Amino acid sequence: MTGSTRARVARGAAAAGLAAAVLAACGSPSERAQEGTDAEGLTTLRIGATPMPHAEILEFVDENLAADAGLNLDVVVYTDYNQPNAALAEGELDVNYYQTAPFLDEYLEGNPDADLSYVSDVHLEAFGVYSQELTDLADLPEGGEVGVPNDTSNMGRALELLAAEDVITLADTGGSAPSVDDIEENPLDLTVTPVEAAQLPRSLQDLDAAVVNGNYALEADLPATANALAWEGTEDNQYANGLVVRSEDADAEDVVRLDELLHSDEVRRFMEERWEGIVLPVGGGASED
Template sequence: MKKLLNISLALLVLSIILAGCGSSGSSDETVKVGLNGSGVPVWEKMKELAAEEGIEIELVEFADYVRPNLALADGDIDLNAFQTVSYFDSFIEEHDLDLAPIASTYIAPMGIYSDKYESVDEIPEGRKVALPKEATNMGRALLLLEKAGLITLPEDFDGNGAIDKIVENPKGLKFEPIVAAQTPRVLPDVAISVINNGVAIEAGFLPVEDAIFIEDDTATPYINIIAARADETDHETYQKIAEIYQQEVVADHIREVYNNSLIPTFVPLEDIGW
């Protein structure tokens, strides 16, 4: 009897020790975050900070702006962080996806680039202009071209791009919509190319120095977000990741790594229409 009691006590002590070891270690939960190449430096920092909180982040890179949302909806990844809320809203409506943002991150100003001209005023008549063909990206590009004084759009322009929405084109510019990722590569063949910030950085540009015209406070509607499936926006770990992201240490890292070409923008979701 005494021997059995001793064995029971030994087993009890062992179970307590094992339980203690399990609770003191890091979480076994791995969160897969989808992003494109330009977001990797930020999320490498996020991996370090999250690990300190017992959260393992696995980065899943995509080469386009379509698959990250589809992968999120399909459950192949848990979060994504690569897009503006404007693009996100349009995409989930078009594809009928049940996704939602959980946090704002930064503004990545879009710019006009040229390897032939140093100012938009120098552009001759009838020249070619490359711009991203995705509806929200094109809309953003058209607004930038309007701000640069090259075209005029209707007063009720809704931000979704289409060449036929241009009201005035005094220089008779010829517009060539192409996939956003290709906009830097066509620079030798066009007068100017309107390039997304992340794409420009991947191509080796420093937007604040190399763009001949760049967004300023008009970029406010184009705040980037972290997105999740709509039924998991309150997931404790995902909320913790959002909290970690919106720290000054991450903001400083963004400014340093991207040479102030990205603007950390941590605002409530209500401010971006959610």
Template sequence: MKKVTKGIFALIAGVLVFGLAACGDSESKTLSTKEITIGVTGGPHQQIAEQVKKMAAKDGLTINVKTFDDYNTPNTALSDGDLDANNYQTIPFLESQEKDKGYDFDIAFKTVAFPMGVYSNSIKDLKNLKKGDKIAVPNDPSNEYRGLKLFEDAGVIKLKDGVEEKATKNDIAENPLDLEVVELEASQIPAQLDEFAAAAINTNFAMGAGLSINEDSIYHEPVKDNPYPNVFVVRSENKDDEVVKTLEKYYHSDEIKQYIEDEFNGSVVPAF
């Protein structure tokens, strides 16, 4: 009987310890209001984060900015807990990653947009394209549709009705000029621009090549109310955390808006 009683007490003690540990884990999942780590890609996102970091420091909030040079690692790091948040991706890219990799993320708020443009070293207007010319678009699922849609909006091609965001050149329904559409790694297109009559280039890569959407593109997405805003992303459990709301105030402040407008000359625009 004593052995049974001891066993029951041991079991109860174990349950209590587990319960306390679980409570502790639950509390630890709330993001700190004193220090937070944000993942970004190099370039504008990093520059903006550094400005936000300065603002936060005045209020006693330390922001660690971790910079990445690819589009996949920041989400992996966020899922693994190495980051508290990230800011670098569009909603279609985020949704694709969540579906493919099972991430449990939430959008906290919109930040900026990078309007995609069409660039050329040989023509000044897409109306000057000739039969059989080569054009280039990014080959990744989240950006190829944007590139094809740009050429469609300009009246160069027509996509199949009801085409989805993961469209490729195989989804072109009409191509009156019989253009050769080349799918390339987005980062490689600026360096190979001379090989094409025109190419759709992501703004971050265009900026890296010294190209400005307002001064150099021959066609581009809407600058105002751009349909592809970048978003500040957190794990779902942290969406309503106090520090996330504080960060939104910084990112959406007049000071940051003015910085974006002054620094990027329309190639990056506020999406709030």
């Protein structure tokens, strides 16, 4: 994270207690754009994001593209998946950028009063199976232990990866995300242990292997410090990450501009060069050589 991001995060943290009242007074992003801008003529969007890659992508946009589009991005960094949707629903954020559409659907099922909408896919973070000791998935020991994320959508995604690699067989769930209770065949009699997603990299030393979200694998530098045993397929993958807003702001001009910037060739090249093979841009034009 750059110094300017840390500064904005610090300001955001200091103002957290006042954020709801301030935003209520200022109105929605589109209303603020109509009523006025900052001293530089920019509309500020307060965006919640997890640190990597989301906050880094937003920082790149803010430093290189946002001002020309009339935007200033105030990035508020969250270290888990539980807070940003609540903060958005309560008016503490204008946008968040950290989740998949299935994750949002799961959140809305449990929080029916939160009127949030998924804007569009921006990038895909490929899940990986990592191990500190093993170098081949075929070497998983009988009776071993494999960690998976404990939230519904990411657990299902992890189990589907293990099933695709013939480690387990899953029962037909009729399109619903599978859970550990849906493991139908387990030839190695593995213990599949749900762990809070952000804790999986730190838990890896106590596990034979773990299926880890791409962003948390990057934050923990697992591609360099652990062995990747398998990767999630990317074709027709439903688990891309994208922007989420309150439904009333889904077509707001400044949200549309931000979405366009995130799909620009400049951002696509940044993702491809910064996180080759792990963070994959979705949509937008082709990169230029």
